Amino acid sequence: MNDTTPAIDAAGVRKSFGRVTALDGVDLTIASGSLTALLGPNGAGKTTLVRIIATLSRPDAGRVRVLGLDVTTQGAQVRAHIGLTGQYSGLEEALSGWDNLVLMGRLAGLGRRAARARAGELAGAFGLEGAVERMVRTYSGGMRRRLDLAASLMARPGLLVLDEPTTGLDPGSRQQLWAVLAELRTEGTTMLLTTQYLEEADRFADVVHVLNHGKVIASGTAADLKSRSGVTSLDEAFLALTGSGSQREAVAPGGTA
Amino acid sequence: MIAAGTADMATPPRIPLRFARDSALIAGRNLRVLRKNPGRLIYPLVQPVVLLVMFVSVFGNLALTGHGGPYREFLIPGVIVENAALTAPTSGLALLRDASSGLADRFRSLPMSRASVLIGRLLTDAIVFATQAVLLVGAGYGFGFRIIGGPLAALGIVAATVAFGLAFAVLSAWLGLLINDPETAERVLFFPAIAVAFVSSAFAPVALLASWMQPIARVNPVSATCGVIRALASGGAVGFPLLELGCWVAGLLLVPGVLAVRRWQAVGS
Numbered sequence: 001m002n003d004t005t006p007a008i009d010a011a012g013v014r015k016s017f018g019r020v021t022a023l024d025g026v027d028l029t030i031a032s033g034s035l036t037a038l039l040g041p042n043g044a045g046k047t048t049l050v051r052i053i054a055t056l057s058r059p060d061a062g063r064v065r066v067l068g069l070d071v072t073t074q075g076a077q078v079r080a081h082i083g084l085t086g087q088y089s090g091l092e093e094a095l096s097g098w099d100n101l102v103l104m105g106r107l108a109g110l111g112r113r114a115a116r117a118r119a120g121e122l123a124g125a126f127g128l129e130g131a132v133e134r135m136v137r138t139y140s141g142g143m144r145r146r147l148d149l150a151a152s153l154m155a156r157p158g159l160l161v162l163d164e165p166t167t168g169l170d171p172g173s174r175q176q177l178w179a180v181l182a183e184l185r186t187e188g189t190t191m192l193l194t195t196q197y198l199e200e201a202d203r204f205a206d207v208v209h210v211l212n213h214g215k216v217i218a219s220g221t222a223a224d225l226k227s228r229s230g231v232t233s234l235d236e237a238f239l240a241l242t243g244s245g246s247q248r249e250a251v252a253p254g255g256t257a
Numbered sequence: 258m259i260a261a262g263t264a265d266m267a268t269p270p271r272i273p274l275r276f277a278r279d280s281a282l283i284a285g286r287n288l289r290v291l292r293k294n295p296g297r298l299i300y301p302l303v304q305p306v307v308l309l310v311m312f313v314s315v316f317g318n319l320a321l322t323g324h325g326g327p328y329r330e331f332l333i334p335g336v337i338v339e340n341a342a343l344t345a346p347t348s349g350l351a352l353l354r355d356a357s358s359g360l361a362d363r364f365r366s367l368p369m370s371r372a373s374v375l376i377g378r379l380l381t382d383a384i385v386f387a388t389q390a391v392l393l394v395g396a397g398y399g400f401g402f403r404i405i406g407g408p409l410a411a412l413g414i415v416a417a418t419v420a421f422g423l424a425f426a427v428l429s430a431w432l433g434l435l436i437n438d439p440e441t442a443e444r445v446l447f448f449p450a451i452a453v454a455f456v457s458s459a460f461a462p463v464a465l466l467a468s469w470m471q472p473i474a475r476v477n478p479v480s481a482t483c484g485v486i487r488a489l490a491s492g493g494a495v496g497f498p499l500l501e502l503g504c505w506v507a508g509l510l511l512v513p514g515v516l517a518v519r520r521w522q523a524v525g526s
Contacts, residue, residue: 054366080368090363094290106282107369135293151363 005068007032007159007190008053013062014214015048022048024214025062030207032067032158035181035191037201040211041242046194047087049211050163053192054084067158080109083152085162089136089144090151097123097132097139097147105154115154122150126180142173149180160184162193166200178204202234212242276370283377287351288384301347305340305389306396312336313400316460333397334414334486335459338479340393341386341418342454345425346446348382349433353442356434356521365522372518375430379423386422390415405492413489417502421482424509425450431517458483478505 008030015023023045030036040046051057052064055075064071066078084090091100098119105115123132126146136144145165152160165181166174174197182204184191195201201208202222210218210225218225218241222234229237291297313336317329355361355374364374394402394414404411429446436442454460456470457479463471474480484498 051362054362056362056365076368079366082366084362084366086359086362086366088359088362090359092286092290092360094294095286096293099286099289103282103286104363104367107279107364107367109368148359 005032006030006065007034007067008192009063009065010049010053011063013049013052013059013064015045015052015057015060021214023052023059026211026214026216028209028216028219030190030192032190033188034206035185035204036193036207036209037205038192038194038209038211039198039201039238040194044211044242045214046211047163050161050192050194054082054161055079056084080155081158083155083157083160085145085149085152085160085165087163087167089148091136091144091148093137094135096135097128097143100136100147101132101151101154104151108155110155118154122153125183126150127176140173142169142176145169145173145177146180149177153184158190160189160191162191164194164196167196174200198234198238208234210238210241217241276373276376279370279373280376280380283373284380285377287377287381291381301344301385302388302392305344305393308340308343309333309336309393309396309400313397317400327401329400330402330490331462331487332460333393333400333402334483334490335454337390337393337397337414337418337486338421338482339454339459340389341422341482342425342450342479343447344386344389345382345422346429346433346443346450348378348426349429349431349446350439350442352378352430352517352521353433353437353439356437357439361521371522374521375427375514375518378430379426382426383419383423386419387415390418402490404490406489410489410492413495414486417482417485417489417499420506421478421502424478424506427517428509428513431513431520434517434520453477454479476501478502478509481505 006029008028010026010028013023013026013028014021026045026049028049038046038049048057052059052071053066055071055078058072067081069078069081071078092103095103101119101122102112102115105118106112110118119132123129126149128143128147128150131139131143136147139147149162149165162181166177169177178200181191181193185204193205205222208218208220208222208225209216218228220228222237225237225241226232226234229240231237231240312332313329316332317327319328352375355364365371394404394411404414406413432446433442436445456466456473457463457477458474459479463474463480466474478501481498481501485495485502487493488495488498
């Protein structure tokens with residue numbers, strides 16, 4: 001991969017679950033080093049697209065390249081370069097935060113010493129030093145989310161994929177998580193995230209893509225989208241672009257499509 | 258700095274090494290969960306001994322037509338195998354719990370070997386099956402169960418129990434992932450474990466079973482495993498039952514094993 005290779009390059013991506021079409025020809029390019037938000041009503045296809053990018057699901061048609069690698073034919077190589085924080089906690093609740101970090105690091109390919117060193121770095125960076133020896137089941141929602149994010153960063157992925165990372169968190173925990181994401185952006189990590197909180201996308205995302213009925217219907221900076229819709233908030237722009245109300249729900253495993 | 262740091266970047270080892278390493282890491286995680294949550298050890302280690310004590314106390318003094326010794330000598334190997342059959346579904350349920358949680362997505366998004374979650378589970382189960390077999394042979398000793406063949410035969414009994422248990426664990430893993438609902442799987446997986454033991458030579462010689470049961474009991478892997486254990490304990494020849502058990506174990510590890518790995522990959526896709 002060279003500097004001009006997009007972090008994600010998707011063309012004509014289609015995916016159906018039975019008779020429900022989750023993705024209906026998605027075209028999407030995400031530049032390296034950017035923080036990109038994927039917005040859309042419930043059932044628009046956000047999680048389905050994220051799962052295809054993270055190699056958890058295969059597209060029925062179309063092509064997705066992550067850091068120049070094809071997700072269908074080079075899945076193993078793609079997985080070596082991505083970190084995923086899904087909608088549900090990817091942690092072993094019956095182990096400590098430390099055990100989780102070291103385990104995920106080692107499964108990501110780090111040696112024992114490197115995994116421990118990295119776990120120590122991330123526990124510090126995520127403000128978990130005092131809790132890292134405790135069982136995860138004793139953590140608050142915010143701590144669990146930070147640990148989940150830390151676990152996905154153990155092998156320093158080139159692309160971080162976050163599916164609704166702040167959903168269900170109180171405002172304080174959301175702010176803490178965004179502070180970490182902002183630092184990651186400063187350090188040049190490419191991030192793709194879905195979120196239900198439009199003010200977060202407005203404030204933090206470099207680029208916003210709006211997905212509706214399984215297609216990308218608008219792309220640009222939050223300011224672009226607001227200006228195009230002739231409104232002052234991203235909420236209003238979102239409603240103008242997608243119409244009010246949710247899509248029919250596609251039954252996508254692992255979350256709403 | 259979060260993205261950068263002092264630790265080395267991940268340098269994945271070659272595929273066979275990676276497979277062995279990842280499987281060992283998953284087994285280590287499972288054992289660590291047991292060690293840090295000792296309550297989870299009570300059922301797999303205490304329940305088999307209670308089961309054996311109950312069975313032998315209630316039925317041990319019955320007379321058995323056509324069997325040379327006391328019924329308890331015949332019964333104890335049956336209880337050892339029945340216990341392994343009853344423990345095997347916990348393997349499928351544990352794998353299904355992982356598959357139903359966010360952990361499955363985490364594991365499947367990592368550059369780890371795809372079969373290692375199943376193999377790691379089986380490595381953990383092998384330790385549990387072996388520990389149970391040792392405990393049951395020890396408890397059986399208290400009721401007069403003797404291994405005439407000596408320490409090697411005792412080792413053979415543990416090995417046969419582990420092999421049988423692992424084969425059924427793989428089957429339960431595949432079925433559990435196929436059912437794909439922990440609550441339903443819990444109800445579905447245990448019934449066949451009970452049924453398969455009753456339609457076998459675990460608790461009575463095949464000749465004493467109802468006529469419709471006998472053809473099934475003759476080819477049942479429970480009968481083969483009981484045959485191996487009884488032969489090892491009495492110092493007899495293990496030949497045919499061992500061959501039968503070997504075929505069952507190879508077949509169950511291979512076919513449902515491959516299907517379980519494929520199913521693990523397919524869940525959620």
